[in-house]
Amino acid sequence: MSKQTRYWVRRLLFVVMLGLVGYALYQSVAQGEGNRPEPGRPAPVFQLTTLDGKEVSLEDYKGKAVMLNFWGSWCEPCTKEMPALQTVYEKYKNQGFVVLGINIAETDFTANAFAKRMGISFPVLMDRQRDVVKLYDVVPIPSSFFIDPEGTLKQRVEAPLTVEQLEPIVQSILPKK
Numbered sequence: 001m002s003k004q005t006r007y008w009v010r011r012l013l014f015v016v017m018l019g020l021v022g023y024a025l026y027q028s029v030a031q032g033e034g035n036r037p038e039p040g041r042p043a044p045v046f047q048l049t050t051l052d053g054k055e056v057s058l059e060d061y062k063g064k065a066v067m068l069n070f071w072g073s074w075c076e077p078c079t080k081e082m083p084a085l086q087t088v089y090e091k092y093k094n095q096g097f098v099v100l101g102i103n104i105a106e107t108d109f110t111a112n113a114f115a116k117r118m119g120i121s122f123p124v125l126m127d128r129q130r131d132v133v134k135l136y137d138v139v140p141i142p143s144s145f146f147i148d149p150e151g152t153l154k155q156r157v158e159a160p161l162t163v164e165q166l167e168p169i170v171q172s173i174l175p176k177k
Contacts, residue, residue, distance in 0.1 A: 111124055
């Protein structure tokens, strides 16, 4: 085989490999987008355990306005956000609003100590294997998802929230009387 033939064979193989890699990347990105929970779609249902060992499902909260908040005790923005979540939860819980704090892969001891230190009274769910993190495609934390009483995802927020930001969102998903 001549030098020139080897040159063109290498070039052709390079182009074919480049095309295959590009196609694989395109497929992985396209598939990920289709699985990401987006506003207007039903919120993916899951089941987790609370800090006190009770099994709960998202379906248990059908008919209520639900905020899912993904957090970790090591996350400084999560720590700063918690007082706002607790304040809004206390204000609207009697109107059908619930916050489900989803701890990401920490021990019960760590999550419980954090909840006590922060004065959290809403349910804390333990996502030990990060199954719900994957289901909701959570990347930055804190991340919050707002679900209406019919189970439809209404809003996704990938940043820490204040009381002023939370209230209009919560008011928009409260059950209608």
